[in-house]
Amino acid sequence: MNLAEVPFPPSVEDFFLPSLAAGYWVTKFTLMIWLATAALIVFFLLAYRNPKLVPSRAQWMVESIYGFARDSISRDLIGPEGRKFAPYLATLFSFIIVTNIFGIIPFLQVSPNSHIAFPAVLAIISYVLYLYVGIRKHGLGGYLKKATITPGVPWVIYPLLVPIEFFTNLVNRPLTLAVRLFANMFAGHLILLVFTLGGFALFATGNFFYFAVGGVSLIFAIVMTIFEFGIALLQAYVFVMLAGFYIGDALEESH
């Protein structure tokens, strides 16, 4: 590529990749979602097809992912009845990890989660799930009362507090759940673009002093790639932990 044609600064347009087939339904993101789903299904099936008492390396990995979702998320945040949510949370966790890490794998290099559609669907599934378990346990009225009315508050404050609680618990939660994952992946990809394209754009100037700065920029791109790896794991954990926390909150007995 001609250095003078380096597209800098990066913009939102860089996230809309061209279609790979007729229409606009097969893009790189579609393929990556298929790849993530297939890889997870194949890996989990193969690793647990023939479980042994002394686990192989793959079996150990699968067991620790599931054990993590069961023990430190389901049991700690939902309680004793949380075990039935462990399969969902483990699936969510491994799917988000794989799709997040796509952001730093060479040739894939962009996470599907940097489009709001994918985190939104994941958040909607969790939202419907915790509404469903909450309503099934407490009844519709009981659940709404639990979600909107804070006990131990003078009734005078209710006109002010009930709308706030309603907004926080029933509107804001799925919204933040989706936007958090989306914005993290979006910002991470944008930072990598800034440092990488910025480095090449500085090389393209032909000014000797800019070359050194361009080198620093490329080194920083590598540093930020390692940082992105940490963010990918952390955000997957945060998403699943919040989903577990919301389920636990919906199931909790009224105060």
Place this chain on the structure above:
Amino acid sequence: MFLAELTGDVSSLGYGLGAIGPGVGLGIVFAAYIQASARQPESAAPNRTWLILGFAVIEALALFGLALAFVFSGS
């Protein structure tokens, strides 16, 4: 007559202003966690869950700012 005028794309300025609050909040969260686990080291592991929870809830505010900065950057 204007006393001062700002032209061009000011959405990134808005994001900078919007990041102040979450920045202070995150500082408080992590300071409290460090202080708690320095005073009582055995509470470090159980408190980590709430550390991440608080971090995630506060971080969402800054990320809303980031997303909205891009949403309004064209207008």
